[in-house]
Amino acid sequence: MLIVLSGPSGVGKGTVRQAMLAGNYRDFQYSVSMTTRQKRPGEVDGVDYYFRTKEEFEHEIATGGMLEYAQYVGNYYGTPLKYVNQTLDRGKDVLLEIEVKGAMQVREKCPDGVFIFLTPPDLSALRSRLAGRGTEDEATIDSRIKKAATEIAMMENYDYAVVNDKVNLAVRRIERIIESEHLRVPRVIDRYKGMLAKADAVN
Amino acid sequence: MLIVLSGPSGVGKGTVRQAMLAGNYRDFQYSVSMTTRQKRPGEVDGVDYYFRTKEEFEHEIATGGMLEYAQYVGNYYGTPLKYVNQTLDRGKDVLLEIEVKGAMQVREKCPDGVFIFLTPPDLSALRSRLAGRGTEDEATIDSRIKKAATEIAMMENYDYAVVNDKVNLAVRRIERIIESEHLRVPRVIDRYKGMLAKADAVN
Structure with a gap:
């Protein structure tokens, strides 16, 4: 299974990838x-x-x-x-940690890969942060909303959105995604069918 | 999110459901x-x-x-x-634990539910068990393969296949599926967009 970790620049993809490589769950190759x-x-x-x-x-x-x-x-x-x-x-499993542009190239070639979009915590905290604003001028808020809009637009091409609020939490979410994806019927059905065909042939 | 736990009769759906209700992860209603x-x-x-x-x-x-x-x-x-x-x-989240026939009715009405097929461990152990056979007559093997074929055919209408080898393992797999499904882009994108629209309106 191909796992593609991507997201906007500055979101901390490299840090999350390094934490995955250093972690206990190592059932993949980088x-x-x-x-x-x-x-x-x-x-x-x-x-x-x-x-x-x-x-x-x-x-x-x-x-x-x-x-x-x-x-x-x-x-x-x-x-x-x-x-x-x-x-x-x-x-x-192979893990790629790549830029958004590259991830879209991979999506075309390997549509059955698992595409994970790492999102900045700002995005999910946007509303509450803006509600409590007053310290930021309009231009800053404007540019922040524009940036968030761009990031959400990118997210649409991915399977999963993982907030990078804390590195260890982001890593755990990604590990769970990998484990669950391995249980998806389209990924396992051929193995079951193969097993059955073999059993039938033996018989 | 609607979670549908189903599978062939005798697979242990009720036991798994009861273990989920008794477990630590209780972020759903049965x-x-x-x-x-x-x-x-x-x-x-x-x-x-x-x-x-x-x-x-x-x-x-x-x-x-x-x-x-x-x-x-x-x-x-x-x-x-x-x-x-x-x-x-x-x-x-709502958890249903229902028969295969009912699950297919729910699939039609709620296509964005999470459909989990609980499979008997026999199915995955079929090949190895048949390899080491000799104790079983041809009729038994025949009927076992026929049953497995029917079960695989049912599996195709589900999102995930979870082997019920051990109840606590099956429960853990299901919990991870639920957690990962909540990170799926189609499930979260509207929330992000809503957040953005609100932020834009405020501005």
Whole structure:
């Protein structure tokens, strides 16, 4: 099963992903992204990212090696297709933590993936915060509502909305989503049918 | 949110429901069924069932008071519509524990309910048990496979398949399904949009 964790920039996708990798529930494989940006101190190639040159990355794109990719501030970021396919073939769940733009590319290619939209707590607290306002000028409120509207519009392309109010709570919600999705009839019915066909053949 | 727990007879729906009602997770209301069968020793009207006469039950049917109903061994069993609607209107989850036939009636009327099919552990253990067979004659195996085929066919009309291998495990799976379903985008998007519309109007 392919699990796509995405959401607006600044929502804390990376922090939630790291907490998932450090947590007890580890019944999934994380797909390391590829980038052309400079390695920062402490980052490890193949752990934080696959660090590649622009030419290497563009070669991957040209040869169909990327599941999704996008450019941000002059650098490429993307998901190598090979690791995802190999891991899914082994029957393991794969977790992607990617930008909204990339998530929509994956949605087209893998419609039966589980798409989780991480939403900022601001969004759910919007009403109450605005009710108790007075400290913020109209322009600030205006821009905040505009931003919220954009975020809600993005949410519509996802299966689940998880509020990132506290990292450990967001992680627990995601883990439960993964566990429940594994019980969805369209995901299990073929296994039951296969079992039955085999039993019938044996008989 | 309407939660429908169903499955083949003898799978242990009642036991799982009782364990849910006795458990810690109680963020739902159980809809007591109505029946015309005799009250058994220890059963309480309004707790185990609403015990009604045949005439009373048929009056409910005639006046559109039943969400679903069916006859078994000469008795009526069904779900009164009023309690379900009142509880949903209060914003609470409602749990129904009903027969497969009734569940399909509810599916037609409430397509956005969560339909959980409780499956016997035999079904998932079928292959391995048949592999290690030798103790069972062909007729037994035949009938077992036929029964499994019927059960799988029923499963296709549900959202989730939960194996009732151990009651506490089945209960935990169902609780996680309920929690995850509450995070589904189609269930939350209107709330977010409403919040936004209100914020915009205030502004």
